[in-house]
Amino acid sequence: MLAAFPHAMPVEGLIGGLIIGVAAALMLLGLGRIAGVSGLAARAAGIAAGGSPRGIAIAFVIGLPLGGWIVALMTGGIKTEFPPSLIPLIIGGLLVGYGTRLGSGCTSGHGVCGMSRLSPRSLIATAIFMASGFLTVALMRIGGML
Structure with missing residues (x-):
């Protein structure tokens, strides 16, 4: 634990950052698209014509809260x-x-x-x-x- 930040979770932050980086790299290398949530959300909602295929955008947007829910189940909850x-x-x-x-x-x-x-x-x-x-x-x- 860091003295100045008693509630810091550096290992968890590192793991989360690595997962985000890998996901962004996979999207860029695999689809040639940027993993920007606002653009993907607009595409999923049908208010943006360009960008990733709509099915991928919908899957990405659904995966955001789904991932949080899975982590909450695995860890016993997330304090907010x-x-x-x-x-x-x-x-x-x-x-x-x-x-x-x-x-x-x-x-x-x-x-x-x-x-x-x-x-x-x-x-x-x-x-x-x-x-x-x-x-x-x-x-x-x-x-x-x-």
């Missing part, structure tokens, strides 16, 4: 905490959705796939994602929401 009000979650979700369209991709597409390819657009987008996240947490702490 949410703000006392749903309003910040709703506002955050809408802002993330708008941002993924504005930035031509999401954190998985830019942060995982684009960064690994040293895409200048993804480097800038990921820096903006991170800065926005830092600012949001700081503002929520100041406002007493966290």
Whole structure:
């Protein structure tokens, strides 16, 4: 355990990161497509015409909560905490959705796939994602929401 982060789980984080990296590499090498969740979700919902085949997009999107459910079954549950009000979650979700369209991709597409390819657009987008996240947490702490 890391002294500054008593609840850190570095081994689990390493394993999760490796699984995400392998999945992204398989999708890129096998299909020639980026494993960006927002693009795949749009394709699965039928609101994006291009991208991966719709069946693959649907399988990918279904696999996200399914994977979490399997891990929960194997480990006895996953502890989650949410703000006392749903309003910040709703506002955050809408802002993330708008941002993924504005930035031509999401954190998985830019942060995982684009960064690994040293895409200048993804480097800038990921820096903006991170800065926005830092600012949001700081503002929520100041406002007493966290």
